[in-house]
Amino acid sequence: MTGFSAQWLALREPADHRARDIALQSIVIHDLERLARMRAGPLKLVDLGSGSGSNLRALAPLLPENQHWTLVDYDPALLEAARAACILWADQVVSNDDSLKLIKNNKHITIHFRCEDLSSNIEAVLAEPADLITAAAFFDLVAEQWLERFCGLLSTPLYTVLTYNGIEHWTPAEPSDAAILKAFHAHQQTDKGFGAAAGPTAAGVMEKLLRMRGFAVSNASSPWLLDSKDRSLIEQLATGSAGAVRDTGLVSRENVEAWQRSRCQATTCEIGHTDLYARPRQF
Numbered sequence: 001m002t003g004f005s006a007q008w009l010a011l012r013e014p015a016d017h018r019a020r021d022i023a024l025q026s027i028v029i030h031d032l033e034r035l036a037r038m039r040a041g042p043l044k045l046v047d048l049g050s051g052s053g054s055n056l057r058a059l060a061p062l063l064p065e066n067q068h069w070t071l072v073d074y075d076p077a078l079l080e081a082a083r084a085a086c087i088l089w090a091d092q093v094v095s096n097d098d099s100l101k102l103i104k105n106n107k108h109i110t111i112h113f114r115c116e117d118l119s120s121n122i123e124a125v126l127a128e129p130a131d132l133i134t135a136a137a138f139f140d141l142v143a144e145q146w147l148e149r150f151c152g153l154l155s156t157p158l159y160t161v162l163t164y165n166g167i168e169h170w171t172p173a174e175p176s177d178a179a180i181l182k183a184f185h186a187h188q189q190t191d192k193g194f195g196a197a198a199g200p201t202a203a204g205v206m207e208k209l210l211r212m213r214g215f216a217v218s219n220a221s222s223p224w225l226l227d228s229k230d231r232s233l234i235e236q237l238a239t240g241s242a243g244a245v246r247d248t249g250l251v252s253r254e255n256v257e258a259w260q261r262s263r264c265q266a267t268t269c270e271i272g273h274t275d276l277y278a279r280p281r282q283f
């Protein structure tokens with residue numbers, strides 16, 4: 001497993017929610033509102049690599065009244081954390097058994113938790129009827145070959161946010177920034193369970209593949225813009241990035257340690273992401 005902890009996902013959740021591109025998100029909401037007006041029954045949404053449910057908590061309050069979500073992750077502990085976090089977040093819990101039914105902002109939301117390894121079982125997951133496939137901070141983990149497989153299967157709209165795109169600016173600048181970033185990108189492209197990861201190229205590859213298959217694709221930039229108010233996140237980010245760089249062996253230990261020490265004190269930090277919305281031609 002890639003080993004994302006619920007604590008790390010909780011720490012990044014406010015920055016993730018702030019970073020999402022609002023204009024692109026409004027288009028998605030508008031399309032789903034139109035769909036909900038055209039037919040009865042709940043909207044069906046599938047969240048790939050859901051972790052502890054941050055993507056649902058960002059999007060569900062903005063969508064039409066009746067929603068059925070399937071949160072898919074291969075880490076059962078994160079799916080349990082998702083259930084617990086959604087219970088805390090809800091205005092009212094209607095029932096809590098196999099599925100969780102809750103009310104938030106007058107939205108009736110049913111959540112199904114599905115433990116599945118998406119590297120092997122994406123076909124089964126995409127076979128589930130859905131009005132929207134969504135994901136947050138997930139697609140940079142997958143390999144280009146897996147993206148080809150995924151895009152070849154996709155027949156519903158896809159809204160994916162916060163795919164790491166490789167842009168980083170830290171202030172004040174450090175002489176070792178460029179070497180560290182190069183090594184970090186090398187680490188980003190190691191195997192995260194799907195084959196050599198697309199890492200910072202994932203959003204571009206996905207856009208190209210989906211356009212080739214006739215999807216209308218829009219993208220937008222959704223960077224984390226962090227400052228001293230985000231000190232814990234900056235520290236964890238610097239520590240995690242330094243650990244990844246150390247694993248590559250591309251930068252000397254002393255330089256990585258010096259970089260980590262200074263980056264924990266960084267004044268500002270921009271980490272680039274891309275949001276993408278893709279609609280099949282007939283949608």
Ligand SMILES: C[S@@+](CC[C@H](N)C(=O)[O-])C[C@H]1O[C@@H](n2cnc3c(N)ncnc32)[C@H](O)[C@@H]1O
Binds near residue numbers: 004009049050051
């Ligand atoms: C960076 S986290 C993002 C979590 C969540 N979407 C969020 O925005 O907080 C990536 C997620 O992908 C999940 N993941 C990684 N590889 C997976 C796989 N092969 N199958 C299913 N989930 C996977 C991880 O367990 C983790 O929850």
